[in-house]
Amino acid sequence: MKTIKDKKAAGEPSAAIFTKRLKALASEVERKKYERYFPGENDFIGVRMGSVFGLAKEFIDMPVKEIEKLLESHIHEIRAGACSIMGKSASAKKTPENRRKELYDLYLKRHDRINNWDLVDLASYKVVGTYLYDFDKPRAVLYKLAKSKDTWERRTAVVSTLYFVGKGEVADAYKIAELLMNEKEDLVNKGTGWVLRAAGAKDRAGLLKFLDKHAAKMPRITLRYAIEHLSKQQRDHYLGLKKQAS
Numbered sequence: 743m744k745t746i747k748d749k750k751a752a753g754e755p756s757a758a759i760f761t762k763r764l765k766a767l768a769s770e771v772e773r774k775k776y777e778r779y780f781p782g783e784n785d786f787i788g789v790r791m792g793s794v795f796g797l798a799k800e801f802i803d804m805p806v807k808e809i810e811k812l813l814e815s816h817i818h819e820i821r822a823g824a825c826s827i828m829g830k831s832a833s834a835k836k837t838p839e840n841r842r843k844e845l846y847d848l849y850l851k852r853h854d855r856i857n858n859w860d861l862v863d864l865a866s867y868k869v870v871g872t873y874l875y876d877f878d879k880p881r882a883v884l885y886k887l888a889k890s891k892d893t894w895e896r897r898t899a900v901v902s903t904l905y906f907v908g909k910g911e912v913a914d915a916y917k918i919a920e921l922l923m924n925e926k927e928d929l930v931n932k933g934t935g936w937v938l939r940a941a942g943a944k945d946r947a948g949l950l951k952f953l954d955k956h957a958a959k960m961p962r963i964t965l966r967y968a969i970e971h972l973s974k975q976q977r978d979h980y981l982g983l984k985k986q987a988s
Contacts, residue, residue, distance in 0.1 A: 755808065756808050757809070757811035759801075760812060760823060761815070764789055764793075764797055765787065765789075768787040769790075772788035776788065783818070785816050785817055786819060794819050794823050794826060798830060801823075802827060802831050806844045806845065810824075812824035812827075814855060818858070821856070821861055822860065822861060825865040828845050828869050832846070832869040842869075842876075845869050849866070849869045853898065859897060862897045863933075866902045867905040870883075870884075871903065871904060871905030875911075884899045884902055884903065884918060885917075888900065896922065899918055900915070900919060900930070900937050903937055907944055910944055912941040915937050916941060922934050923960050931961040934968075938967065938968035939967050942968065943971060950976075952968075953980050957980040957984055958987035965984055969981070
């Protein structure tokens with residue numbers, strides 16, 4: 743039987759090893775790009791996201807307690823790596839239910855560290871959505887998150903439903919989108935519009951019914967995303983409803 747020392751020597755996936763390898767990929771040129779894309783944020787070291795995701799794939803079996811260490815980092819790319827590992831692991835067919843439950847629990851427990859739109863999108867529907875759907879778990883947690891005071895928890899609530907939508911279940915997507923009709927944060931509204939657009943691809947009649955009821959009062963950015971795949975005549979109609987109500 744291998745000892746803990748033996749496992750570490752063999753390269754067991756750990757937060758320390760991941761962090762060391764990630765930092766070796768940092769570039770000042772890339773860091774400045776992030777500064778332009780995320781103005782006012784200074785927790786980037788300059789690792790391209792493609793490189794982050796590639797490294798995360800190598801660490802897909804990292805123990806959950808080690809993933810939590812990555813989430814605790816102040817470096818954005820390391821937290822992105824943690825979310826990517828979680829998403830890749832949770833959506834892998836070989837991953838057993840107990841690990842997926844652990845990843846789901848970690849996501850919700852440490853949502854304080856999943857604190858930007860890209861981090862939410864990397865893991866929410868792959869970790870939260872897949873667990874709730876694949877194991878037929880109650881979805882009340884999403885409705886609780888939709889009412890949270892935290893911006894990113896609200897985005898998690900709606901983006902997680904993308905997995906349901908992909909499976910042809912759109913009811914929760916529409917219900918949670920309805921809860922977010924008075925949302926003020928654009929980064930939540932974009933997520934809601936994105937989900938409505940996807941739901942409409944599966945259930946066009948349902949989307950039109952939703953828009954008939956809400957287009958006049960829903961946030962403009964949500965509306966624009968939601969109608970993106972409709973005909974020009976339909977888009978003009980719903981934008982006209984919004985304009986009349988303004």
